[in-house]
Amino acid sequence: MxxxxxxxxxxxxxxxxxxxxxxxxxxxxxxxxxxxxxxxxxxxxxxxxxxxxxxxxxxxxxxxxxxxxxxxxxxxxxxxxxxxLPPPIPAPEGVTARAIQPGQSLTALTGELHELRRSADVAEVLEQILDEHHGAVGDLEEFIDTAAAWCERLDTPNGRELGQHLRTIAHHVAFLGDRLADAQLDLSVMPDTTPQDAPPMAEVPLPSRHEVPSVTHTARARTAVASSPNRPADLPEAPEEAARSPAAPPSPRRTR
The missing domain is CATH 3.30.70 (Alpha-Beta Plaits)
Incomplete structure (x- = not known):
């Protein structure tokens, strides 16, 4: 250099x-x-x-x-x-590894929104998040799927259950991506432009969110029986877990 x-x-x-x-x-x-x-x-x-x-x-x-x-x-x-530049993601033999791409910052993209005035420009920012090769939504889905595979590799009841739970979450992320794609398409065809006298984005209050529910008794019970260096992995399940219906089946991965 x-x-x-x-x-x-x-x-x-x-x-x-x-x-x-x-x-x-x-x-x-x-x-x-x-x-x-x-x-x-x-x-x-x-x-x-x-x-x-x-x-x-x-x-x-x-x-x-x-x-x-x-x-x-x-x-x-x-x-x-x-x-x-991140290191390449390991891939099975014979499978082409994903091309290395510099990470995109959601914080930076959020900052871009503060300066935009046209719907089409906001749509372009959303398109970056949805990009199938290195968009944030697809990367998050792949990360959760990989975490699920890690849990399943433990080959324990707790590991398999958590892996299945994570794959369900990955399915929800894929669904979120589809809904964001719908919003991105709507924004791309909207002719609207922010009025010149509109207040700065920093002065517009963000929508209130639903309160995050507290940790359930079932979740605490799962933590109590989880394997650790000081507790064997084959302890019996908590009663609430045994009575719970099976989790949703793993969802197919989206094509990236």
């Missing part, structure tokens, strides 16, 4: 060792901040590295937090944009 100036700190990606940080000199403050954010100096490579096996999302958050701290003290920071 060729820069027109030498920053105080530069973050990059090592092909084998993950996220790395290089400093312009040996000022104690640079070392202190990097070590505070779990970077460790490698004398052989003359760079700072995160612990081996640090997952992608924590690594990105660590770089962001360290960058803010450096910038708060008027230090210059450069970062390789490839840090934002």
């Amino acid at each position: 060729n820069l027109p100036y030498e920053p105080d700190v530069a973050f990059g990606v090592h092909p084998d060792l993950g996220v790395a940080a290089a400093v312009a000199d040996n000022r104690p403050h640079l070392d202190e901040v990097l070590r505070k954010h779990h970077f460790r100096y490698s004398q052989d490579l003359d760079v700072y590295l995160l612990p081996e096996g640090t997952p992608h999302n924590p690594a990105v958050r660590t770089v962001a937090a360290a960058t803010r701290e450096f910038q708060d003290t008027d230090l210059t920071v450069a970062a390789d944009p490839r840090i934002m």
Whole structure:
């Protein structure tokens, strides 16, 4: 990465060792901040590295937090944009892995809505969320399905039950995506434009939401009998769980 100036700190990606940080000199403050954010100096490579096996999302958050701290003290920071690229999702042999895409921030998309005035522009933002390759709705569905598969791999009654419950939730997410697609289509054909004298979005109160119900006795009973390092996995089910009707069958995954 060729820069027109030498920053105080530069973050990059090592092909084998993950996220790395290089400093312009040996000022104690640079070392202190990097070590505070779990970077460790490698004398052989003359760079700072995160612990081996640090997952992608924590690594990105660590770089962001360290960058803010450096910038708060008027230090210059450069970062390789490839840090934002997530690792490929493992796929069975013979199946093409999903193409790596930089993550989209729902917070950033929500911020975009505050500046839009045309229905068609709002529809375009919704389309990004619904994109079949890297939209937030499809990614959430895939995440829940993967969590369900993880639970089922435990091969215990609790694991199978929770896996089935998660697959039902994934079905609801797919249904939510369909409803959002309907709203996106309606917005795309609406000719409406926000009046010039309309109040800023920040001053418009958000719709009230239904209160989230408290944890049920059944859920507490499930937690009480869940396997843990100090409790065997084959304890009997809570009476409420035994009497409950079977959960809905797993839903077919949407084509992504």
